[in-house]
Amino acid sequence: EAQVTQNPRYLITVTGKKLTVTCSQNMNHEYMSWYRQDPGLGLRQIYYSMNVEVTDKGDVPEGYKVSRKEKRNFPLILESPSPNQTSLYFCASSYRQGYGQPQHFGDGTRLSIL
């Protein structure tokens, strides 16, 4: 089954403790991205990657890092999490970069930073 898998689905942690949210897709997609969803603000893009070893900032990249060493994986790293990063996070992928490409989303990761 074609899917985007995120782990963990839920996480409660404390300020400053490094964490990684993994994202994996099994569709051989070139384009992957991360969004965060906050009440009243909708979904906002954090980082995106057009292919292996090619990443770039989205609209709200501060406090986050990403890497794309393999085509299928695109982890989101919070080096020193802070409470304002408490949010619902979604990973998405599409066949390739392009403005007509449908995107597939994971089921989300709910992070709470205390």
Next chain:
Amino acid sequence: DAKTTQPNSMESNEEEPVHLPCNHSTISGTDYIHWYRQLPSQGPEYVIHGLTSNVNNRMASLAIAEDRKSSTLILHRATLRDAAVYYCILSSRGGTASKLTFGTGTRLQVTL
């Protein structure tokens, strides 16, 4: 990015058609119109997209006005499982073409 305007909420009875409107008066000639929906506790789900002509797929139909300043997502027979927030999104050519800018969408309630 060009903006879209959608009603905050709509209601429908089960088994009836639903027409979800979207206004995008500042759309450019090369902007695609996308529709996604988000069911409770899930990630956004692609529904349909189009450029100029009306489009049909197994989930829905997309009717695009001749001047492209508005579009309508049509669910032919709403079911309880169609209750979700529906987002109308424009995407443009360019370096961040795949970025989807989500607004607040239309919350669709489906009742028996």
